[in-house]
Amino acid sequence: MLTLSQLALRSADPLLSLSRHVPFILQRWVLEAAVARLFAEPLQGGAFDLLQGRWLRLEVSDLRLAWCITRDRQGLRMATRAPVDVCIRGNWREFVLLASRQEDPDTLFFRRRLVIEGDTELGLAMKNLIDSLDPDHLPPRLWRSLCRVGEVLREDLAQRRSTAAGSAG
Numbered sequence: 001m002l003t004l005s006q007l008a009l010r011s012a013d014p015l016l017s018l019s020r021h022v023p024f025i026l027q028r029w030v031l032e033a034a035v036a037r038l039f040a041e042p043l044q045g046g047a048f049d050l051l052q053g054r055w056l057r058l059e060v061s062d063l064r065l066a067w068c069i070t071r072d073r074q075g076l077r078m079a080t081r082a083p084v085d086v087c088i089r090g091n092w093r094e095f096v097l098l099a100s101r102q103e104d105p106d107t108l109f110f111r112r113r114l115v116i117e118g119d120t121e122l123g124l125a126m127k128n129l130i131d132s133l134d135p136d137h138l139p140p141r142l143w144r145s146l147c148r149v150g151e152v153l154r155e156d157l158a159q160r161r162s163t164a165a166g167s168a169g
Helices: 004-021 024-038 040-044 092-099 105-110 120-132 140-168
Strands: 056-060 065-072 075-079 086-090 114-118
Touching: 004 140, 024 040, 024 065, 024 075, 056 092, 056 120, 086 092, 086 120, 092 105, 092 114, 092 120, 092 140, 105 114, 105 120, 114 120
Parallel strands: 056 086
Antiparallel strands: 056 065, 065 075, 086 114
16 A cells, blocks of 8 residues: 555656746746755855856756756856756756755765766766755755655665565565
């Protein structure tokens, strides 16, 4: 019998895939406003300056979403296309596990569940930056929700591995 968390997780894929139909201009407006607010302190402190004049592409493969991100005087800016220096690609679950700190970033990259292509030095610097961001700067409700989703994903992954191991043996 499925738990409520498992049921929610199974319905997430089809629901999240609808996000690719949201016009980019709306995605950009929402995401730029959100990152400006969520990362205001790290942005002021220069944490994202490594993107000044450089472009990072984040690709959420299973949702067929991608954003090119750079740093300018106003903050983090997004575009649909840009001459990217580095691309970080993975499925939405891996990005949530990374953001919620439910899985070690090095493990995600080592197992190629998240992939860095292009300027790997910049990609690793971005990975380290994301890992070093203090969750205390996030609104507490958002951080708790992100952690809960990450926990559910981690539990689901562990259950899938144990089921696969049981059926292989």
